Amino acid sequence: MKHLLSLALALSAALALPSFAQTVALTPNSNGGSGTLPNGFDQIDFSMHNGNWARTLILPSAPRDGARVNIATDAALTSHLDASGVDIGINRIDLPTHANYSLSYSAADGFWTVLSGGTMTHSVPSNGTAVIADNPNKITYMRVSDAVFASKVSLPKAAAEGSIVVVKSTATQAVTVDPANRIYASSATLRSGDTFGYLYRADIGGWISIRSTVRHVAASAIVANQGTLPLSGSPRNLVELTDTDRIDQIVLPKTAGNRDRVTIRSQATANTVIAPANTGLYGTTTVRNGDEYQFMYVPARQRWELISSPSAFHQAGDLPSTGQLPDMVTPHMVVNAADGNTRAELLLPVARKTGDRVTIKTQATTAIKVRSGQTALAPLAAGEQVSYVADANKAWQRQTTTIDMLLLYSAKAATQLGADTMRARLVEGMGITNDTLENSLAKPRFRTVSTQQLTTPDSWKTQTDALNGAKDLAQVKTWRTQSKADGIYYEGNEEGCGQGFLGGNADFMMSVGMIACGTDVMSHELGHNMNVNHNTNFESGDRLVMNPVGGAPFFATPFVFLPELGIPLTVKMDGLNEVKVIDDRAPTVAAFR
Ligand SMILES: [Zn+2]
16 A cells, blocks of 8 residues: 555656646746746746847736746836735736746645835834834734734824835734724724735825625624624635525624625525615615625615625516516626517516616517506616616606717718718717716617718817817708707817716707717716716826716716725715716707707
8 A cells, every 4th residue: 555655646747747847937938928927847947138129928827826926027117916816905006127926835825925126115013013104104013913913003104106005914813903094984803814015095085895795694604693704804805605605694793893794695596585674775676696886884874785796697588478577686787688688568577686687679660568566667768777676665656868879970971981980989879878877877869860971071179179060060950950859969070089068958968979989988978968067186197088088988986886996976175966967958859848
């Protein structure tokens, strides 16, 4: 037996031999021109020089425990390292000329950690305290252990935008991160082996929790806590339901750390229900096999906000001939209809809960009648995208206001790009606009009722000429009357990027975009038409669609949050709610024609 064992060891050593190359020195040129570092080495020394450079470095995808990567560059151009697998919680590390980094991989953590390089500091507690001084280096690690222990780590008051602090603990006793100087006091109790990351945002003057050790909460622990999910001390909590560890219903706790997250997913055969207590009324929050829900606790609203949830998708043509939609099994149902895939009538789901939402999108040329039980609702016309929400009495209410649009493109722009491209640009712009409204949970949706090629006067030189001129052209007025369009959007090749009237009466429901710019201009200009002015002063510091140069596809609203950081999408100074402005104006605009 002993003999066989040593033979097996010898064999495995022999088989492993090709990967015993251990250390390798590479440059982009000796790595096939790539910055993607290969697997199979214990150490890679990767260097870059002028003429031997890669824009993006990617760490080995299947590293061994303890694998080491040393990066050095003297190239004039800045590269960046994809840091999505690094414990610092940001997605990239810039590598300017003379940057040096050493990283190692821990299989137990599942992360790379930065050993040295750049402007970084490795700290440990001193005399039982772990206070990080103001204006720290770009990356600061604070490592707490039994040998060098502090029960509390304090983050600095002043720091440069984008600074990172990574707190790691291997101590037997719990370690907490002081809520002082943190924007949101998320749970911050580290157990042995935990890594919690914090990012400094100068625009809001404080630290925000980023990548942190995810705490797995067993269903049995929820059962032991009388059905309420127990708080774990980590800002990130995960419940994975299986056939051997599940519970019928989960109640989220009454309070939690600010911006704490709970993710619930299931691989179990039987369903689990997330109770509505301590959440907004989000409808049928049933966790089926394969479903995933994420909630975030917001103390200002004293509840868990639903951040992501599954949707159920149906094709109208697959429904029974009565058009009866199935019962709600998720908070949101999406139904698609088109010619050859439609029903004369759709009956909204019978089983539903307050907050449930059904969205019907139709391209079918014949109208679709909509009914809730015996109650007839307004029928859907071609191109409409309408949502229905179950109200406090679980009655289905139409939520969407449809605004009809006449879309124009100039003959000159069509000569330049082709009429097909111009039409495709308008379709894309309309899609982005409606997605932006959906992302922001706004009520109106735009619908194209006519698309026309317009021969424009040679006197139009700028976007302002087009904006002021188009609305008064007899041809445009005729098209608008014929198509009963509430508003007009024009795309041409005049000088500029885009412009729209701010609010105003029916004559001024008009905006323009230019082919020199992207198709997302339409969402910004239609925002102006809906009476939203430019906003730069967002609480998040992130650019949204109504920034003068555009931005992320969201209108500002305090009830929608940046997914990663949990910052509400509101304007900092006055709390302006762009979505409310848009919602309030929508019925007026929809009644223009
Ligand atoms: Zn603008």
